[in-house]
Amino acid sequence: MHGAIRCLEESALQIVIAVSEEGLLLGTVTDGDIRRGLLRGLDLSSSIASILNTEPLVVPPELSVETALQLMRANKVHQLPVVDQARRVVGLHVWSALTMPTDRPNLVLIMAGGEGMRLRPYTEQCPKPLLPVQGKPMMERIIERARNEGFYRFAIAVHYLGHMIEEYFGDGSHWAVEIQYLREDTPLGTAGAIALLDCEEEKSLIVTNGDVLTDIRFGELLDYHLRNSAAATMAVRLHEWQHPFGVVHTQGINITGFEEKPIARSHINAGIYAFGPQVRAAVAPGERCDIPEVFSRLRAMGLPTIVYPMHEPWLDVGGESDLDRANGRVPR
Numbered sequence: 001m002h003g004a005i006r007c008l009e010e011s012a013l014q015i016v017i018a019v020s021e022e023g024l025l026l027g028t029v030t031d032g033d034i035r036r037g038l039l040r041g042l043d044l045s046s047s048i049a050s051i052l053n054t055e056p057l058v059v060p061p062e063l064s065v066e067t068a069l070q071l072m073r074a075n076k077v078h079q080l081p082v083v084d085q086a087r088r089v090v091g092l093h094v095w096s097a098l099t100m101p102t103d104r105p106n107l108v109l110i111m112a113g114g115e116g117m118r119l120r121p122y123t124e125q126c127p128k129p130l131l132p133v134q135g136k137p138m139m140e141r142i143i144e145r146a147r148n149e150g151f152y153r154f155a156i157a158v159h160y161l162g163h164m165i166e167e168y169f170g171d172g173s174h175w176a177v178e179i180q181y182l183r184e185d186t187p188l189g190t191a192g193a194i195a196l197l198d199c200e201e202e203k204s205l206i207v208t209n210g211d212v213l214t215d216i217r218f219g220e221l222l223d224y225h226l227r228n229s230a231a232a233t234m235a236v237r238l239h240e241w242q243h244p245f246g247v248v249h250t251q252g253i254n255i256t257g258f259e260e261k262p263i264a265r266s267h268i269n270a271g272i273y274a275f276g277p278q279v280r281a282a283v284a285p286g287e288r289c290d291i292p293e294v295f296s297r298l299r300a301m302g303l304p305t306i307v308y309p310m311h312e313p314w315l316d317v318g319g320e321s322d323l324d325r326a327n328g329r330v331p332r
Contacts (some may be wrong), residue, residue, distance in 0.1 A: 015092070018052060023088045025081060027052035030089060035071070058083045061090055062313060064215045068093045072319035102151040104150040106203050106222060111193065112139060113159030113184050127161040128317070129210035134327055137212045138317060143175055144168075149219040150204070152177045157193030159184040189290040194275070202277050207291075215312035216272060224308050225274035231303035232295055233274040236267040237310050271308055278303055285315040286305035 018026040029051055037051040058081045059068055067321060072080055072095055082091030111295030117127030121129070129139035154177055158165050162183060182196040194207070204225060206218050216235060225233040242263045249257040252329050273291065280299040295305045 008274065015081075015096075016048075017081055017089055017092070018051070019089055020050065025056075025058065025083050025087050025089050025279075028056040028079075028081065029052040029053065030079070054083060059093070060084070065098060065217065069095075069098055102150050103152060104219060104222070105153060106151065107153045107155055107197070107201060107205040108143075108146050108151050108218065109140060109155045109157065109182075109193070109197070109205055109207045110142060110210045111157050111190060111195065111207065112165055113157050113162065113187060114211075115160045116211075125161075127158075127164055130164060131317070133213065133317075138213060139165070139169075140175075141213060142208060142210065143169075143172075143177060146175055146206070146218050149217060151218060154179045154182075155182055155197065156210075157182040157184060157188075159194070166205060185265045187288065188286075189288045191283055191289045191291045191294045192287055194279055194294070195287065196288075199280065199281065201280075204274055204276050205279075207275060209256040209275045211317045212271045212314070213317065214270070214272070214310075214314040216270075216310055216314070217312075218272075219306050221272065222274050225276075225306075228306055229304065230274070230306045231278045231298045232305040233308050234291075234295065234305070235270040235310050236307045237270045237314055238265060239268045239280055240265050267307065267309070270314055274308075275305075288291045 008304060014031060016029040020026055020029065030053075033051045036150075037046065042050055057071065057075055057077060059071065061082055061084060063082075063216040066081055072078065072093065078095040080093040081089055082093065084090050101206060110129070112129040115127060116123035116131075119128055122128075130137045130306070131251065132138075133141065136158060139156075146154070148326060156169070156179060158163060158181055162181070166181055169175075169179055182193045184196075190209070191207075197205075204222060206222060208218075221233065221235060240263055243259075243261050245261065247262055248255060249259070269291070276296075278298065278301070279294060282294050282301070298305050
């Protein structure tokens with residue numbers, strides 16, 4: 001028990017998670033468990049097994065943050081381990097971190113200049129980021145989510161029907177944020193607007209497409225980016241695709257094996273990034289440039305570019321079917 005107390009004192013998380021050598025959850029210990037053990041007559045030399053909660057409340061990785069908060073409130077717990085299907089510990093929700101965000105001065109750049117051709121006729125009179133999802137524009141959801149995490153400085157890159165976006169959001173004061181606009185005279189691609197940023201900006205920034213709905217926590221992405229001393233970090237999603245036919249493996253005319261409708265897995269770009277200040281050297285003013293090219297240029301400069309694996313709900317609203325899905329199931 002003494003070791004558990006030391007861990008609690010050294011950590012601000014107020015919980016000790018016991019795992020096996022394989023990372024499987026064995027149980028948890030909180031300050032309350034220790035105090036209840038002492039009331040039962042245990043002492044500091046007692047084994048942690050005597051106070052271990054072997055059936056703690058846990059949640060899967062795909063559960064939204066808001067639902068996790070509701071569970072914590074309903075069960076009067078301040079920590080909620082996140083475990084996968086194999087019961088491996090993959091994260092931890094902490095009440096104080098979820099409810100008391102620290103203000104973050106880092107800029108959030110939202111790319112909102114595209115024409116949304118695949119969403120015609122909806123986008124003929126309305127820019128895609130302003131299309132309503134359950135009664136609220138997509139980009140408003142992005143701004144609110146980031147603001148709830150402490151981000152308050154935003155830049156919005158506009159081109160197609162950009163005046164409508166500027167009229168809707170104004171200076172951002174309605175949302176208790178500051179908004180500046182980067183106006184593209186001609187389309188600059190998915191990254192060209194980065195060169196329009198104030199060259200005195202010295203902090204890392206978040207960049208996100210204006211049509212992505214997700215539960216990702218921008219603050220956690222930024223912290224991950226900074227911990228790994230990266231020049232560029234790309235949020236990626238695991239995408240699975242099942243072959244519609246049985247696959248025959250051959251060598252010459254010989255059959256070497258069979259796979260019945262195999263599943264292929266790969267990581268896809270989620271349209272959300274963290275960049276260090278170095279990114280400004282990778283994009284020239286007025287140049288049309290896309291994000292993959294930025295990553296390639298940074299790598300060519302010898303700078304580290306990494307991925308941030310996502311497990312959160314995510315939807316790229318690219319076409320009409322995506323918009324229909326968004327209006328039936330919105331990440332909360």
